[in-house]
Amino acid sequence: MAEAEGSGLREQDGGRDEYGQVSMKIATLGRQMRDTREIFSALKSNVDQIMSSLQDGLMLFTxxxxxxxxxxxxEGFLGRSRRELLGRTANEIFSSESSLGSLMLDAFRLRHNVAQREIEASNGRRVQVSLDFIQEKGTQIGALLTMRDAESVRRIEDEIELSRRISASGRVTRGVAHEVKNxxxxxxxxxxxxxxxxQDxxxxxSRHVDIIDSEIHRLDRVVQILVDFTRPRDLHLEETDLKSVLEEVVLLAAPDAEQHGVTLVxxxxxxxxxxxxxxxxxxxxxLNVVLNGVQSMPNGGNLTIAxxxxxxxxxxEISDQGTGIPTSVQDKVFELYFTTKKSGxxxxxxxxxxIMMWHYGSVEFDSEEGKGTTFRLRLPLAEVRSTSLEEATAQS
Known part of the structure; x- marks a missing residue:
């Protein structure tokens, strides 16, 4: 009797143990599922963020x-929203009536890659396009379409080449300047x-000696300016409100503007x-651009900072109502030592x-003689610049 009761207790304990193990496994599985959902959600968020910040147009097909x-x-290349494109087939997206659409439809029909080429999109933009079919173990599992703005690519290539030349000439200039200063x-x-x-x-x-002394010191200043201009600089980058910088520029330029009868707007x-x-x-x-604009208005006027x-x-944008820049010298405006002013x-x-090149920015201008000049200084926004730096760091 006692043995039978003991046996029954052991079976009950065994049943509880099995139940406990099953409960633990279910709880563990639940946690794993929650963790998986969180990881998937984070990955989806990261992918969406990357897709939003990419300058290139990318479309991944199944x-x-x-x-x-x-x-x-x-969206900018095809004129259709991401929501409208997701889930659609190539036949539903592209039309054979456009050069881009005809190229893509033929490629998908024949399952042939499209090497990078430049074509005109429906909105008139010149676009660099390539299509690569993705294979796994000899079987095509999808395709990747890449689109780039051709003009932007050329502009970036030109800026890179210009920066390379400036860097090379800077090294030579510093060496020559050093030899001249001695x-x-x-x-x-x-x-x-x-x-x-x-003595007597x-x-x-004495006048001739004074002239020699004056000219030697002037030459020394010119060489020193050249050395300073070509010396590599360490940038102290901090997130700043550009509005406050512009307000400070207005305060610094106010005395010159008042002297020339110029109103800063x-x-x-x-x-x-x-x-x-x-x-x-x-x-x-x-400030350099603002003062340049102020000095170009001998009869006064408005200088607008927007x-x-x-x-x-x-x-x-810095717009003046000055004399304008002659067409014949506009391509020399950013050259060192070039000036159209007697005292410049x-x-x-x-x-x-x-400075704008150092900050991955740009500067350009439009000018009309007798009417004035507008300079445009472009800088990346803080969040975009941070993303670009992170991508550059990851690539390097």
Missing amino acids: RDSRVVLVSAAI PINAIVLHLQLLRNKL IDPAT RELPPDSIPVKVDADFIKQAI ARRNEDAVIT SGIGLAQTYQ
């Missing part, structure tokens, strides 16, 4: 030519010794404009161009 992934840039210092020293030895120097000779948005820059350098770059967001960038140094606009 085996049956159905869209499963679209970058935000595609004899200049020797000439200054010996000129001073000559002055000391010529006649006025005519501000057209700034109510919201902050976050940019990640070296505030001192950017302030100097903008700022606006433009997609992933901010554009600062030819450094300001060259410095502005250099």
Whole structure:
């Protein structure tokens, strides 16, 4: 009897153990499912963020030519929203009436890759297009369409080439400047010794010595400016409100503007404009343009400083009512030492161009003789610049 009762208790304990193990396994499985959902949600969020920030237009197709992934840039190329494109097939998206559509439909029908080529999209933009079919173990499992703005690609390539040339010329210039400064210092020293030895120097000779001294010091300043201009700089990048930088520029330019009878007009948005820059350098770059505009208005007038967001960038526009820049010299405006003013140094606009390049920005202008000039300084917004730097770091 006792043995039977003991046996029954052991069976009950065994049943409870099995029940407990099953409950633990179910709880563990539940946690794993929740973790999986969280990981999937995070991955989806990351992919969506990447797709939104990509400059290239990307479309990922499944085996049956159905869209499963679209970058935000595609909307600009095809004129249709991402929501409208997702889930549709290539036949539903492209039309044989356009050169792009005809090219894509033929490629999907024949299952042939399209090497990168430049074509004209339906909106008139020149676009670089490529299509690559993805294979796994000899079987096509999908396709990736890539679209790039051809003009932007060429502009970036030109800027990279220009930066490479500036860097190379800077190295040569610093070496030459160093060699020039040594004899200049020797000439200054010996000129001073000559002055000391010529105690009773006649006025005519003294005037010639003074001219030599003045010109040697002027040459030394020119060489020093060249050295400073080509020296590599460390940028102290901080997130800054561009509006506050522009307000400071207005305060700094006010005395010159008042002297020339120029009224500074501000057209700034109510919201902050976050940019990640070296505030001192950017302030100097903008101030150079503002003062240049003020000095171009001998009869006074209005100089307008405006700022606006433009997609992933901010554009600062500085418009004067001055004499304008002659068409014949407009391609030399950003060259070091080039100036159309009698008292100009030819450094300001060259410095502005250099500073904007340091910040992955750009500067351009429109000018009409007798009516004035508008300079446009473009800087990436803070969040876009951070993303670009992270991508560059990851690639390097």
